[in-house]
Amino acid sequence: MSFEGEQYPGVQAPPGETEGFRLNHTMLRVKDPEAALGFYTRVFGMRVLRRLDFEAMQFSLYFLARPEAGETVPEETGERTVWTFSQRGVLELTHNWGTESQEGRIYHDGNAQPQGFGHICFSVPDLEAAEAWFDANQVEFVKRSDQGKMKDVVFVKDVDGYWIEVVQADRLSALGD
Amino acid sequence: MSFEGEQYPGVQAPPGETEGFRLNHTMLRVKDPEAALGFYTRVFGMRVLRRLDFEAMQFSLYFLARPEAGETVPEETGERTVWTFSQRGVLELTHNWGTESQEGRIYHDGNAQPQGFGHICFSVPDLEAAEAWFDANQVEFVKRSDQGKMKDVVFVKDVDGYWIEVVQADRLSALGD
Numbered sequence: 001m002s003f004e005g006e007q008y009p010g011v012q013a014p015p016g017e018t019e020g021f022r023l024n025h026t027m028l029r030v031k032d033p034e035a036a037l038g039f040y041t042r043v044f045g046m047r048v049l050r051r052l053d054f055e056a057m058q059f060s061l062y063f064l065a066r067p068e069a070g071e072t073v074p075e076e077t078g079e080r081t082v083w084t085f086s087q088r089g090v091l092e093l094t095h096n097w098g099t100e101s102q103e104g105r106i107y108h109d110g111n112a113q114p115q116g117f118g119h120i121c122f123s124v125p126d127l128e129a130a131e132a133w134f135d136a137n138q139v140e141f142v143k144r145s146d147q148g149k150m151k152d153v154v155f156v157k158d159v160d161g162y163w164i165e166v167v168q169a170d171r172l173s174a175l176g177d
Numbered sequence: 178m179s180f181e182g183e184q185y186p187g188v189q190a191p192p193g194e195t196e197g198f199r200l201n202h203t204m205l206r207v208k209d210p211e212a213a214l215g216f217y218t219r220v221f222g223m224r225v226l227r228r229l230d231f232e233a234m235q236f237s238l239y240f241l242a243r244p245e246a247g248e249t250v251p252e253e254t255g256e257r258t259v260w261t262f263s264q265r266g267v268l269e270l271t272h273n274w275g276t277e278s279q280e281g282r283i284y285h286d287g288n289a290q291p292q293g294f295g296h297i298c299f300s301v302p303d304l305e306a307a308e309a310w311f312d313a314n315q316v317e318f319v320k321r322s323d324q325g326k327m328k329d330v331v332f333v334k335d336v337d338g339y340w341i342e343v344v345q346a347d348r349l350s351a352l353g354d
Binding site: 004006008010015028033089167170174175 | 183200218228243252255256268284285293342349350
């Protein structure tokens with residue numbers, strides 16, 4: 001029998017009406033797209049699938065993902081837009097035009113008050129290698145893997161100050177025990 | 178030649194050090210896990226892959242996903258934890274014990290000031306059917322598909338007030354043109 005999900009108060013079996021629903025992306029506002037794109041493409045190896053510009057509303061959206069080996073991203077832009085909105089694990093960065101000229105960080109990370117959103121998380125094959133890579137790129141750490149109560153869990157900040165958790169999946173089998 | 182990503186100032190080619198990096202999950206704090214699990218399992222058809230309890234720090238984490246047809250989720254909990262942290266498109270809900278007894282919504286959605294995080298997004302096969310499903314479940318709308326400047330894009334709120342965008346991928350081929 002296949003796994004049907006852990007059961008807790010409130011949990012319901014997936015209704016048929018939700019067939020084909022897919023968690024596609026998470027949107028974060030960024031101050032300076034050049035800095036944010038530099039960070040996510042270099043430090044986390046993401047690619048820009050699509051930029052969408054909305055002149056009337058004065059903003060641009062950048063959709064980033066890290067296509068897996070064997071996945072073919074369509075070249076044609078319309079097809080690529082449809083493909084982008086059909087995937088899982090996409091990051092959308094919103095740039096409100098003109099914010100890049102402001103001083104310092106301008107967006108709220110959700111971990112300071114008022115709280116809400118906490119972080120995004122990347123899974124990596126080798127946590128120490130990833131930490132060394134972050135150091136080589138002068139990435140700001142919130143917590144290293146040997147610090148705090150949760151060992152084997154790293155938190156860094158992106159250029160806007162959002163928290164990024166970084167884990168190595170096969171080291172977490174006993175987490176929460 | 179395969180698609181290498183759109184090129185903008187700041188964009189770099191994915192370095193070899195990022196091989197195997199994968200955007201695994203997004204974390205949102207929720208006030209009442211029974212209400213949040215009821216919402217995400219019923220309205221969006223997600224399943225609880227793992228709950229992790231941290232007694233010393235007085236919080237629990239719930240990891241939810243909507244496994245695709247053909248994907249086999251491991252039954253054994255340790256293997257299932259590793260599997261959970263190896264996927265894309267996972268939603269992590271954090272429950273700080275005791276918040277469920279507070280009145281009203283207690284978390285910040287990131288769209289009111291101070292801004293930061295914007296939304297998560299689900300892709301669905303049929304946008305009108307999804308809207309009817311949300312109505313049948315008394316889901317609160319921010320914007321319906323026929324409202325506002327961006328047609329074919331729906332925004333609803335989850336039980337904590339976070340925004341969820343809902344799109345039908347094959348209707349968005351001309352978006353941004």
